[in-house]
Amino acid sequence: MSLDHPLNDLSHVVSADRAHVWHHLSQHKQYETTDPRVFVEGKGMRLWDATGREYLDGVSGGVWTVNVGYGRTSIADAIRDQLVKLNYYAGAAGTVPGALFAERLIQKMPGMARVYYSNSGSEANEKVYKMVRQIAARHHGGRKWKILYRDRDYHGTTLGTLATSGQDQRAMQYGPYPDGFVRVPHCLEYRAQWEVENYGERAADAIEEVILREGPDSVGAIVLEPVTAGGGVITPPEGYWPRVQEICRKYDILLHIDEVVCGLGRTGTWFGYQHYGIEPDFVTMAKGVASGYAAISCTVTTERVFEMFKDDAADPMGYFRDISTFGGCTAGPVAALENMRIIEDEGLLENTAAMGARVLANLRALQEKHSVIGNVRGKGLFCGAELVADRATKEPLDERKVQAVVADCLAQGVIIGATNRSLPGFNNTLCLSPALIATSDDIDRITDAIDGALSRVVG
Ligand code: PMP
Numbered sequence: 001m002s003l004d005h006p007l008n009d010l011s012h013v014v015s016a017d018r019a020h021v022w023h024h025l026s027q028h029k030q031y032e033t034t035d036p037r038v039f040v041e042g043k044g045m046r047l048w049d050a051t052g053r054e055y056l057d058g059v060s061g062g063v064w065t066v067n068v069g070y071g072r073t074s075i076a077d078a079i080r081d082q083l084v085k086l087n088y089y090a091g092a093a094g095t096v097p098g099a100l101f102a103e104r105l106i107q108k109m110p111g112m113a114r115v116y117y118s119n120s121g122s123e124a125n126e127k128v129y130k131m132v133r134q135i136a137a138r139h140h141g142g143r144k145w146k147i148l149y150r151d152r153d154y155h156g157t158t159l160g161t162l163a164t165s166g167q168d169q170r171a172m173q174y175g176p177y178p179d180g181f182v183r184v185p186h187c188l189e190y191r192a193q194w195e196v197e198n199y200g201e202r203a204a205d206a207i208e209e210v211i212l213r214e215g216p217d218s219v220g221a222i223v224l225e226p227v228t229a230g231g232g233v234i235t236p237p238e239g240y241w242p243r244v245q246e247i248c249r250k251y252d253i254l255l256h257i258d259e260v261v262c263g264l265g266r267t268g269t270w271f272g273y274q275h276y277g278i279e280p281d282f283v284t285m286a287k288g289v290a291s292g293y294a295a296i297s298c299t300v301t302t303e304r305v306f307e308m309f310k311d312d313a314a315d316p317m318g319y320f321r322d323i324s325t326f327g328g329c330t331a332g333p334v335a336a337l338e339n340m341r342i343i344e345d346e347g348l349l350e351n352t353a354a355m356g357a358r359v360l361a362n363l364r365a366l367q368e369k370h371s372v373i374g375n376v377r378g379k380g381l382f383c384g385a386e387l388v389a390d391r392a393t394k395e396p397l398d399e400r401k402v403q404a405v406v407a408d409c410l411a412q413g414v415i416i417g418a419t420n421r422s423l424p425g426f427n428n429t430l431c432l433s434p435a436l437i438a439t440s441d442d443i444d445r446i447t448d449a450i451d452g453a454l455s456r457v458v459g
Contacts, residue, residue: 042070121260121286122156152231200239226272233384264288268353268380296332408453
């Protein structure tokens, strides 16, 4: 595949980028001596940058987003057709793709009923926090206003969602934060915080302890990732989720599942929570909803939650007093409809389950060879390998070495990720989240790159 732009134009693009773009999550000092990487084209699992270099993308657009792969002309065509017909109307009214995608989505989510559109994962989560606060004000006489969140989980970049960041370094410099957000312990069994059998139940019981400490009457909701993403690809231990559900029911606490990463197939089912028999009150999703072809996020609720916002029509405070301007853009839901069709027609859930098993098998084989791999975990095409300096003590591998492994893979033309420098002392997990279209060859090439990188960097 060749780039159809002349390279001298692209070198201008690189200097324009260097001069004017402020990159996300980046220390720009590095660009005084190196060029920023500018991507130009993508097809399937492959990307090309402005120098013409080809990469195999093992992380679906860097942050587990492009689930159906690059270069999907059918999504682009669907967006174009919709935009020339009607590009936008504010969300106080409906649009054709908005209505049809909500209907299709709810068919995949038994027990859920209503879809509220916005643009990003942060925004979708923030909507839930506002809903919980309004429910507290109107239905609990101002009680039940606190929201629990978990150590190591992440829910977004706004001040409200950062108040629920279980990743300290993301939140550290941006306070003070609003009150009423309370942390519960993480459930990573490899780093078990209690020496007990039935670790999953014990980790859930730790949530109950926080509820009892805070006062059950003050706690309205808990937000949890079904499988924690940037916090280290943390798959829940056996017995964890049934107990969490039980605790929520016992204390009338609304369960908010953040599917911003897991949603739309990443773990091999439509949603991560569907592996664990969870019955949530809120589900939020963003990245994979339209695979990055358009900006869209959804806050999905049960009818029971929705009914709490229906009231005397004359009461100006009864309804959800919120808007997201671009939640009315039709590009999002029309792209999401086509994205969902592709996942279904191409059997991508099945492929994800099969290829995910291959990633885990390959990583476990590497674990036999490289003692630096302390723990391998994952669900579907969402896998992690935690690197340690010493298997016995589980001392995390130095973050600079972890980054050197990522850089070595990049030099081999394979993009992988690592926990995002937000967990003091624990930025030591390699993350793999290839597109759901990945083939066995793609998977083997990614894990072969890791094999070579580990030999070179760690020995
Ligand atoms: N929730 C989770 C689990 C995430 O991983 C992210 C983004 N990395 C968000 C929420 C925030 O999404 P966004 O960046 O679209 O606001």
